Amino acid sequence: MRQANIVSELNSAKKLFVTFASNFLSMQKIISYPISIMYYLLFGLALFIFHPIQWICFRFFGYQAHKKSVDYLNFMLIKCTNLVGTTYKFENSDRIPEGVPLIFVANHQSMYDIIAMIWFLRRFHCKFVSKKELGKGIPSVSYNLRHGGSVLIDRKDPKQAIPLIKGLSEYIEKNNRTAVIFPEGTRSKTGAPKEFAQSGLKILCKYAPSAYVVPITINNSWKMVRFGFFPVGLGNSLRFTIQTPLKVSDFTFTELIEKTEREVKKDIQF
Numbered sequence: 001m002r003q004a005n006i007v008s009e010l011n012s013a014k015k016l017f018v019t020f021a022s023n024f025l026s027m028q029k030i031i032s033y034p035i036s037i038m039y040y041l042l043f044g045l046a047l048f049i050f051h052p053i054q055w056i057c058f059r060f061f062g063y064q065a066h067k068k069s070v071d072y073l074n075f076m077l078i079k080c081t082n083l084v085g086t087t088y089k090f091e092n093s094d095r096i097p098e099g100v101p102l103i104f105v106a107n108h109q110s111m112y113d114i115i116a117m118i119w120f121l122r123r124f125h126c127k128f129v130s131k132k133e134l135g136k137g138i139p140s141v142s143y144n145l146r147h148g149g150s151v152l153i154d155r156k157d158p159k160q161a162i163p164l165i166k167g168l169s170e171y172i173e174k175n176n177r178t179a180v181i182f183p184e185g186t187r188s189k190t191g192a193p194k195e196f197a198q199s200g201l202k203i204l205c206k207y208a209p210s211a212y213v214v215p216i217t218i219n220n221s222w223k224m225v226r227f228g229f230f231p232v233g234l235g236n237s238l239r240f241t242i243q244t245p246l247k248v249s250d251f252t253f254t255e256l257i258e259k260t261e262r263e264v265k266k267d268i269q270f
Contacts, residue, residue: 032231039084046076047139054143070144074119085235090120092242101172101211103204105260107193108182109221125177169207191222191270196261205248215243215263241267
């Protein structure tokens with residue numbers, strides 16, 4: 001009898017918590033509407049302002065100037081997200097090897113993953129494997145993807161992606177820079193991890209044999225877009241955990257992908 005009462009009380013408490021959480025999210029969504037209007041105005045303004053700045057830097061001053069413009073664009077975008085209560089924490093950044101090619105492998109939760117990595121990991125010259133749809137129509141973002149060293153792939157045409165990713169591998173191998181890949185292929189809308197695809201990472205490892213794979217676990221980024229594009233989620237703490245780097249030449253690819261996926265997923269909270 002006592003046990004049945006305890007179970008009943010626990011179920012009641014669970015229902016109250018679920019109701020409270022639902023009401024809290026509904027209230028947050030309502031509050032977020034006017035704040036999001038101001039947020040997206042400032043976010044969009046930053047994209048439009050930096051688009052001609054990028055063009056000038058790239059055309060007349062070269063790679064380093066263009067990279068600086070992209071870095072500071074993303075700094076401004078980070079500051080925009082601070083206005084809606086977003087904070088960022090990068091854990092174990094000292095684990096990342098210096099002076100070698102790198103392959104950052106992370107779970108993917110929203111566009112804010114990319115903004116944060118470009119700014120907070122800017123010394124590693126991050127280049128992204130992105131879908132081709134992002135290569136046009138978005139001020140600043142599309143220009144950087146086309147001219148900043150990233151590659152744009154057609155996810156419906158795997159054969160087209162192979163030489164592009166191979167070229168990125170050779171680029172990071174030659175220049176000691178960083179490729180960033182999200183092997184899930186698309187973002188998780190709830191934070192729950194998806195199965196990793198192997199082909200892109202396999203090509204990167206094959207043609208950048210001296211690289212280190214650096215698994216990165218991303219948490220809470222999905223909450224920024226939990227209501228969709230509009231309104232934006234408020235008061236989120238985004239956490240990026242750098243896991244143990246893995247030297248490509250020390251493992252078979254099967255071992256490497258298994259270890260990488262395990263490292264990325266072990267600290268995901270959802």
